Amino acid sequence: MKCLYTVLLIVGGSIAVTAQSKKSLDGKVSLELDSVKISALVNAIERQQPVFFYYDSAGLSGINLSVHVKDKPLDEALSIAFDTSGLFFSADDDGHIFITVGQAISMNPGTTTLKPGGAAATLPGSALQTASPPTAGTFVPPARLSSEDNKLYTIGTASDHYGEGKATLSGYIRHNETGEGISGASITVEGTPLRVISDQYGYYVVTLPRGARVLHVSYLGMADTRRKLRVFGDGKLNVRMDNYVTALKEVRISGEKSSNVRSTVVGMQKVDIKTVKELPRLMGEADVVRVLQTLPGVTSVGEGSTGMNVRGGAVDQNLVMFDGATIFSPSHFFGFFSGFNAGVVKDAELYKSSIPARYGGRLSSVLEVVTREGNREKFSGSGGIGPLSGNLTLEGPIGKKTTFIAGGRSTYSDWALNLLDDDRYKNSSAAFYDLNAKITHRFNDRNTLYLSGYWSKDRFKLDGDTLYRYGNRNAVLKWKHFFNDRAFGLFSAGYDYYDFDMESDRSTVNDFRFRFNISQLHANYDLVYTLDNTHKLTAGLSATRYELQPGEYRAVGKGQALPRGVQGERGLDAAAYIGDLVKVSADLSIDLGLRFNYYSYLGPHDVYSYIPGAPREVNNITDTVTRSGNIKGYMGLEPRVALRYSLNGNTSIKLAYNRTRQNIHMLSNTTAISPLDTWKLSDEFIKPGTGDQLALGLYKNFRDNSIETSVEVYYKRIRHAVTYKNNAELFLNDHIETDIANANGRAYGIEFLVKKTSGKLNGWFAYTYSRTELQMDDPLVPEPINGGAYFPADYDKPHVVNLVANYKVSHRFSMSLLGNYSTGRPITLPVARYYYGGSYRVLYSNRNAHRVPGYFRTDFSVNIEGSHKRKKLAHSSFTLGVYNLTGRRNPYSVYYISEEGKVNGYKLSIFGSAIPFATYNFKF
Numbered sequence: 001m002k003c004l005y006t007v008l009l010i011v012g013g014s015i016a017v018t019a020q021s022k023k024s025l026d027g028k029v030s031l032e033l034d035s036v037k038i039s040a041l042v043n044a045i046e047r048q049q050p051v052f053f054y055y056d057s058a059g060l061s062g063i064n065l066s067v068h069v070k071d072k073p074l075d076e077a078l079s080i081a082f083d084t085s086g087l088f089f090s091a092d093d094d095g096h097i098f099i100t101v102g103q104a105i106s107m108n109p110g111t112t113t114l115k116p117g118g119a120a121a122t123l124p125g126s127a128l129q130t131a132s133p134p135t136a137g138t139f140v141p142p143a144r145l146s147s148e149d150n151k152l153y154t155i156g157t158a159s160d161h162y163g164e165g166k167a168t169l170s171g172y173i174r175h176n177e178t179g180e181g182i183s184g185a186s187i188t189v190e191g192t193p194l195r196v197i198s199d200q201y202g203y204y205v206v207t208l209p210r211g212a213r214v215l216h217v218s219y220l221g222m223a224d225t226r227r228k229l230r231v232f233g234d235g236k237l238n239v240r241m242d243n244y245v246t247a248l249k250e251v252r253i254s255g256e257k258s259s260n261v262r263s264t265v266v267g268m269q270k271v272d273i274k275t276v277k278e279l280p281r282l283m284g285e286a287d288v289v290r291v292l293q294t295l296p297g298v299t300s301v302g303e304g305s306t307g308m309n310v311r312g313g314a315v316d317q318n319l320v321m322f323d324g325a326t327i328f329s330p331s332h333f334f335g336f337f338s339g340f341n342a343g344v345v346k347d348a349e350l351y352k353s354s355i356p357a358r359y360g361g362r363l364s365s366v367l368e369v370v371t372r373e374g375n376r377e378k379f380s381g382s383g384g385i386g387p388l389s390g391n392l393t394l395e396g397p398i399g400k401k402t403t404f405i406a407g408g409r410s411t412y413s414d415w416a417l418n419l420l421d422d423d424r425y426k427n428s429s430a431a432f433y434d435l436n437a438k439i440t441h442r443f444n445d446r447n448t449l450y451l452s453g454y455w456s457k458d459r460f461k462l463d464g465d466t467l468y469r470y471g472n473r474n475a476v477l478k479w480k481h482f483f484n485d486r487a488f489g490l491f492s493a494g495y496d497y498y499d500f501d502m503e504s505d506r507s508t509v510n511d512f513r514f515r516f517n518i519s520q521l522h523a524n525y526d527l528v529y530t531l532d533n534t535h536k537l538t539a540g541l542s543a544t545r546y547e548l549q550p551g552e553y554r555a556v557g558k559g560q561a562l563p564r565g566v567q568g569e570r571g572l573d574a575a576a577y578i579g580d581l582v583k584v585s586a587d588l589s590i591d592l593g594l595r596f597n598y599y600s601y602l603g604p605h606d607v608y609s610y611i612p613g614a615p616r617e618v619n620n621i622t623d624t625v626t627r628s629g630n631i632k633g634y635m636g637l638e639p640r641v642a643l644r645y646s647l648n649g650n651t652s653i654k655l656a657y658n659r660t661r662q663n664i665h666m667l668s669n670t671t672a673i674s675p676l677d678t679w680k681l682s683d684e685f686i687k688p689g690t691g692d693q694l695a696l697g698l699y700k701n702f703r704d705n706s707i708e709t710s711v712e713v714y715y716k717r718i719r720h721a722v723t724y725k726n727n728a729e730l731f732l733n734d735h736i737e738t739d740i741a742n743a744n745g746r747a748y749g750i751e752f753l754v755k756k757t758s759g760k761l762n763g764w765f766a767y768t769y770s771r772t773e774l775q776m777d778d779p780l781v782p783e784p785i786n787g788g789a790y791f792p793a794d795y796d797k798p799h800v801v802n803l804v805a806n807y808k809v810s811h812r813f814s815m816s817l818l819g820n821y822s823t824g825r826p827i828t829l830p831v832a833r834y835y836y837g838g839s840y841r842v843l844y845s846n847r848n849a850h851r852v853p854g855y856f857r858t859d860f861s862v863n864i865e866g867s868h869k870r871k872k873l874a875h876s877s878f879t880l881g882v883y884n885l886t887g888r889r890n891p892y893s894v895y896y897i898s899e900e901g902k903v904n905g906y907k908l909s910i911f912g913s914a915i916p917f918a919t920y921n922f923k924f
Contacts, residue, residue, distance in 0.1 A: 025075035046212030050162035055099035156233025163211035179376030190214035193586035266656035267353030286342035296751035312747020312772035313364025316666030325474035328498035343393035357593030363691040374405035382923035430460035511559035593640035603628035685737035718745035824852035
């Protein structure tokens with residue numbers, strides 16, 4: 001809606017004007033309108049002539065106009081339309097037409113002003129001037145004197161074809177203070193159903209009708225903005241957005257913030273860093289992964305674990321990417337901290353379903369964490385000091401074309417261990433650090449280079465015993481090239497490395513060192529072409545080469561153990577994909593994708609042969625052959641389809657199907673992520689896992705899209721999932737296929753989400769009912785688990801409830817509450833004792849036939865901001881809170897010990913009391 005802020009004309013005494021001419025009013029129009037609002041008349045004229053109207057929409061809301069003219073000059077058409085309405089209009093040479101009530105705007109003494117129903121008249125002096133007339137000079141329309149929202153932008157080159165055909169508009173949506181791109185911003189064109197979303201760099205492309213247009217841009221947490229356009233042809237428009245200030249009542253959450261309803265994506269959750277920092281934190285550390293765990297369909301196996309189980313998937317079935325790098329161990333400090341520094345994170349997207357065709361390699365989900373590019377405007381920094389860790393982030397421009405951002409975290413937790421009374425803890429130590437760096441260089445408008453790196457290291461030693469060390473090293477280079485405004489390519493290449501080192505040095509004969517590592521080289525090329533608003537085409541190629549060293553064990557110091565090792569493994573994973581986002585109509589959109597995957601297990605490697613048809617056991621090995629080249633290859637198609645149908649502007653139904661494949665598997669005898677976990681490539685015996693998921697969702701928003709609701713149901717089938725035989729040996733096993741069995745899996749559930757996105761009180765409520773079951777149906781396993789029947793997976797938790805609430809008392813004071821309940825995870829318990837072979841033995845139940853007690857926890861925190869004065873050297877804030885407010889002893893596991901002829905059970909709790917924390921944060 002267009003507005004004329006006439007007050008700028010009557011109080012701005014220095015505004016310069018010139019005599020008006022009839023040039024802007026000579027063009028001819030044809031109109032057939034009956035009793036319409038002023039906006040309908042204006043839109044009809046602007047589609048036919050290169051003019052732009054300014055008026056007070058609120059003051060004219062009750063006026064209805066009628067006009068029937070054919071090929072008449074614009075001034076005559078307006079005179080007919082405004083006859084007896086009390087409206088006046090004036091125009092300048094640049095095509096700006098101003099509508100007022102009761103009196104026209106005089107441009108200068110002697111100006112030509114049109115009265116409703118009459119011909120042009122030259123009026124002397126200031127007969128029709130408003131109060132405080134402008135001074136003489138060059139006229140500047142009032143839109144140019146207000147904010148960016150009211151400026152008039154000309155797109156393309158002025159021509160006689162104004163209003164005819166379509167044009168392509170492209171550009172970046174950026175943060176006004178930092179200049180960084182805003183991903184996920186909504187761009188709409190007033191009066192049309194057009195809507196596009198900016199990509200992770202803030203880039204957008206929209207095809208819109210030529211003529212006078214108004215572009216609206218919105219993003220949650222940012223103030224809505226608009227741009228008034230005169231579109232003659234193709235062009236660029238960059239838009240800057242400011243932070244949303246709640247005290248400004250005229251700024252409200254826009255109806256365009258409805259991506260949950262309008263997008264075709266099913267089962268995708270996006271969180272920005274602002275949301276992450278508002279929630280209560282374990283040990284005061286902002287954590288992206290923990291926020292995701294409060295959303296429906298995402299769980300963890302227990303307290304303190306940053307591993308995610310997504311819609312019935314194991315932890316290793318999630319592809320975790322950090323700026324395009326694969327992170328194999330995304331946690332620190334026994335799993336209590338995630339590996340992502342919130343100071344450098346921009347946002348995170350989790351795909352539970354509708355996984356885009358460009359992603360592959362994992363069965364359940366894709367988590368893509370994107371870092372910021374750095375402040376383009378000035379040098380700045382931020383940091384925080386908590387009870388166990390501290391962090392610092394620096395960013396800023398390097399010259400005119402380059403920006404950087406660098407962040408680091410480290411812990412100093414040994415002091416806390418030394419405070420404990422138990423000598424075992426006083427003799428322990430634990431520490432971690434991670435470093436992030438990213439450089440962005442813009443050669444020109446068409447070429448940008450990104451270089452990012454990540455380095456992390458953990459070390460801990462318990463009771464002076466074994467020393468554990470593990471860490472990640474990642475580097476990614478990206479080059480983004482625009483072929484034209486509609487098409488760009490993104491080439492990336494990188495190196496990912498994870499290693500684990502365990503060493504015991506007590507000056508005994510048992511001293512040893514064990515090492516494991518995995519590395520991969522990867523390259524990708526992605527193409528994006530926006531044909532028009534109805535087709536967005538994507539295509540690409542990718543290749544990953546794996547190198548695994550599954551384990552090396554040797555004696556150190558006085559140790560006398562014989563060295564042992566497991567053969568290294570190599571594999572090549574290649575893929576090609578194509579996709580098309582099709583907008584069939586304003587209500588129906590379809591996202592189509594097809595991915596082809598080829599995997600090759602490479603030599604040289606020793607391959608064992610077993611007796612045909614006999615169980616794969618060590619005693620059945622018949623031969624060992626060293627093979628080179630392609631030992632075993634697998635290939636397959638991965639179709640991806642998502643459909644969205646809008647029932648109305650606030651309600652939609654979505655349906656999605658996707659198939660995924662996984663060629664690398666984590667071997668673990670624990671339910672949570674552990675640094676002892678190793679990885680295994682698919683080979684002759686262990687087949688790639690495949691997953692098929694069907695999901696259906698209903699989405700509806702209320703109260704101008706400030707309340708989002710959704711319900712999703714899904715069903716997933718998994719083939720060739722990795723499971724273990726009873727008493728499996730995973731450590732340094734050179735014929736691991738004798739202890740691993742292929743299994744089928746099934747997962748199904750329903751997810752509810754109610755989310756309030758604005759207001760002083762905001763947050764969400766999420767409930768999930770889900771089941772995850774496995775079935776060992778391998779014909780070469782003589783004694784399958786539970787007799788071949790389905791059994792609950794270790795991470796099966798049927799009921800999960802999460803409540804997140806944030807209340808902003810004032811600009812400086814806010815409170816947050818987080819509540820979580822979940823069903824206890826499955827366990828296998830001893831159910832009887834029997835006497836056999838001269839001793840008592842324990843009889844166990846079927847695998848995972850029982851559960852630990854349910855889990856419940858409440859966290860609370862208070863955020864206190866410093867003063868908001870603009871001219872300060874640094875801005876600071878405090879976060880105070882309590883983790884596990886009720887002090888509940890949630891059991892992580894139940895274990896049994898034989899004591900004095902009895903089998904006694906014990907519950908193990910990670911946190912058995914309330915844990916207060918305080919964090920000091922600063923930025924400059």
